[in-house]
Amino acid sequence: MSVVPQLVVHRDKELMAQAAAARLITKVVDAQASRGHASVVLTGGRNGNGLLAALAEAPARDAIDWSRLDLWWGDERFLPEGDPERNVTQARKALLDSVPLDPSRVHAMPASDGPHGRDVDTAAAAYAAELAAAAGPEDHGPVPVFDVLMLGVGPDTHVASLFPELPAVRETERTVVGVHGAPKPPPVRVTLTLPAIRAAREVWLLAAGEDKAEAAAIALSGAGEIQAPAAGAYGRSRTLWLLDAAAASQLPRALYPSASA
């Protein structure tokens, strides 16, 4: 059953990124205190990278024990290693290169010049196997129970590389699939599926800017997940939408009383 989403609206996207970074520090520190380690799933896109850049600047960032943090990705653009458009390349630049992570805990999705070559479906299956190998008996499933899984929301309501009506968003068995013909470039991508996303304790959806206002309103107003994939992204114990005022501007009053719509 889906967890009712909670909304937090910030003045602008800079404040949203800073507040989300502070929230993430607390989550990771708490998870490490109670379980010894933490796992976070990163998202590509401007908002996800904005959050990582804010985390790099956050005074409390080193409260995190970086060596006991597992990083996974929600999706990846299937491009050669080091390509500036790859989500992992952008995350490295925004934060990862400046913190003492354990490289064996940084689980980048495969590149198009990796061991699976240009076969994105085999690459996706390999990432699913990596997730399955990391899942312990306590996870009761094919992926670890991630502490926090973050997703940028696209103007068409896509999350990760789950685009409206494409086969990936209909997947109910596999945890990771290859995507062909994505409307956002590049067309070939690797993505977690909704069942994998829903394994997370907390799912945070990030939306900033006026171009996200309609998507947020649709996804939060009872749309179906095939037409509006963001509507199907929820966590086991918490689903949190982090928005700026522009992205919240078309929300129904019942959800966000100060919205102008």
Ligand SMILES: O=C(O)[C@H](O)[C@@H](O)[C@H](O)[C@H](O)COP(=O)(O)O
């Ligand atoms: O690889 C990608 O492009 C993404 O992971 C994608 O799902 C992104 O998060 C959204 O499109 C929002 O992107 P913005 O934050 O840039 O709007």
